[in-house]
Amino acid sequence: MKYYFYALIVFILDQVSKWFIVKRIPLGEERPVLGDFFILTSHRNRGAAFGILQNQRWFFIVITLIVVIGILWYMRRTIRERKVLLSFALSLLLGGAIGNFIDRALFGEVVDFLQFTFDFSLFGKAIYYIYPIFNLADSAIVIGVILIFLESLLTWRKEKKGATNEHKSDLI
Secondary structure, three states: OHHHHHHHHHHHHHHHHHHHHHHHOOOOOEEEEEOOOEEEEEEEEOOOHHHOOOOOHHHHHHHHHHHHHHHHHHHHHHHHOOOHHHHHHHHHHHHHHHHHHHHHHHHOOEEEEEEEEEEEEEOOEEEEEEOOOEOHHHHHHHHHHHHHHHHHHHHHHHHHHHHHHHHHHHHO
């Protein structure tokens, strides 16, 4: 039950932050937080990550419904199997997916507002890059995917170690 609560927390934080941006910062306006590095920028995205597939609202609604159903099914299974890290990762995915789903379903666009600009020199070469604007739901999804990858590596390592130990015992 706690993993559904984590998803709910992600969803609420995402929706409250988006509400705050919509109510307090006019569309297109920027508010520096850490100089030019971190800026709150009121932006709307009618596409997917990095602005791809613009104006495909119904496609995203259908795909997200399928993904959410899949996450719920898999999350029930991982909770029963007591896979803590994987269940937590799926709760982040679920909360983030529902957060962006609500935006698309109700408004036809997702509110994005976190903007990072990288401006530095590396080996004498000037680097200037503005990372695509995103939101808390996107962050939860990315962290969830990273945790799933980490869980996969840990499971693989554990299985490899188990196979090595079995091989050693066969030799004795």
